Amino acid sequence: MNNSEKSNVNNDVIPVRGYLLTEQVNPNSLNLDQLSSVELVELFNSEDQKAVAAVAAAKTQLAEAIERTAERLRHGGRLFYVGAGTSGRLGVLDAAECPPTFCTPPELVQGIIAGGAGALVRSSEDLEDRAQDGEAAIAQRHITQLDVVVGITAGGTTPFVHGALNAARQRGATTIFIACVPAEQVRFDADVDIRLLTGPEVIAGSTRLKAGTVTKLALNILSTGVMVKLGKVYGNRMVDVAVTNQKLRDRALQILQDLTGLSREAAGFLLERSGKWVKLALLMHWTGLEKDDGDRLLSEHQGNLRVAVASHKNNKLP
Known part of the structure; x- marks a missing residue:
């Protein structure tokens, strides 16, 4: 093993973070600090188009994730999103929006974020390095073979997510891995492997940008697609909407x-x-x-x- 590589919790060899696609320097934004405000907006808008293209490229895997998840939920399972930082917040957000939109019980779709609820409003990025915390989160929620666990990690290496997915797999749950780096950079053995390749960020390594955008798009599609399959929609109307205000x-x-x-x-x-x-x-x-x-x-x-x-x-x- 050379100095550009290390082992992840799956005993696979992966590059250190500096070699990951999400950590590379974007040649289109080298003069970012010299752009006018209009030029900044134009650059961001141009780069954001890549998020839509990345979803299109992953359509087969997203469709498989919808089918597998709907099947599990149809038989009494639950859907869990697991992530840290921006990825974790996006998972919690998508889970929180299911009850008002589709009148689902809060326990049906849940978000798990490294650091717990406090990490939603205050950065707790150091906690993402604890694989054992991810394992504990799975045990605490009594994950079974009926459940689906979606691990979200832009760079693909987050130990908290790896620990949770490995623990979920040991319990027989369906596992889905979502990352913004190619499989040859970070390998992970999940039932569904979704790669959303948006390239280097406008600000190098700031994955709350394109990676965050493409993750939000993918989670929108996943949860909505599942709810459509479960009969929560008639035509394109949310006929299970919760009338709460x-x-x-x-x-x-x-x-x-x-x-x-x-x-x-x-x-x-x-x-x-x-x-x-x-x-x-x-x-x-x-x-x-x-x-x-x-x-x-x-x-x-x-x-x-x-x-x-x-x-x-x-x-x-x-």
């Missing part, structure tokens, strides 16, 4: 009006009859069933509105 009530009423042609007053009455559940309200309207019977029909079809309505003899599905 005025904005979300307005959204719920708009969905009902758009899909049923009802007046706002009538849609509001229907929403109340359904217990403020848009999906059930739509089923009641299209089938003529009352709340309890509609609820049972949805349960019989794992919450899939389209299938539930189509199965009813008084089908009025538009």
Whole structure:
């Protein structure tokens, strides 16, 4: 082993961080401190286009991650994001947005960040070097073979993430590895290996930039794709939206009006009859069933509105 290499927790040989793609110097931003504000914006905008291209290049792996995760959650599993620093914060953010968007229980999608909740608002980057903390986080949450654990690490080397994924794999969980460096630089044995290659950052090594952007894009696709597969969406409407404030009530009423042609007053009455559940309200309207019977029909079809309505003899599905 030469001085440019070291071993990771997976006993693979990987380059030291200075050799990683995410640590390289970007030739397009060598004169960054000499640019005008407009030129700065243009440069960032140009570099950010690479994030979209990186997602497109990883579409097969992202699709596999959606399928595997949906299958596990369909059978009672949970989805966990694990990361440190920016990667950890993005995982926690995506997990936190699932309950209001898809009315999922908080435990269904969870974010685990090195350093815990305090690391969300205060840098705790030193804690990412503790693989044993990642292992402990998996044990603490009683991960099983039904669960899915997504390890997020821009440079691919974060010990906290490696420790968590290795522990999850030992428990039989489905593992997904997300990194912004090519596999030949950092190898990791996961069920799904997603590489989001955006190249060197505008500021060398600042992976909160393009790497953070591409990670947010990928997590949006992963969690939303899973929820679509689980029947949380009808067409492109969030019919499982949690009606917890005025904005979300307005959204719920708009969905009902758009899909049923009802007046706002009538849609509001229907929403109340359904217990403020848009999906059930739509089923009641299209089938003529009352709340309890509609609820049972949805349960019989794992919450899939389209299938539930189509199965009813008084089908009025538009």
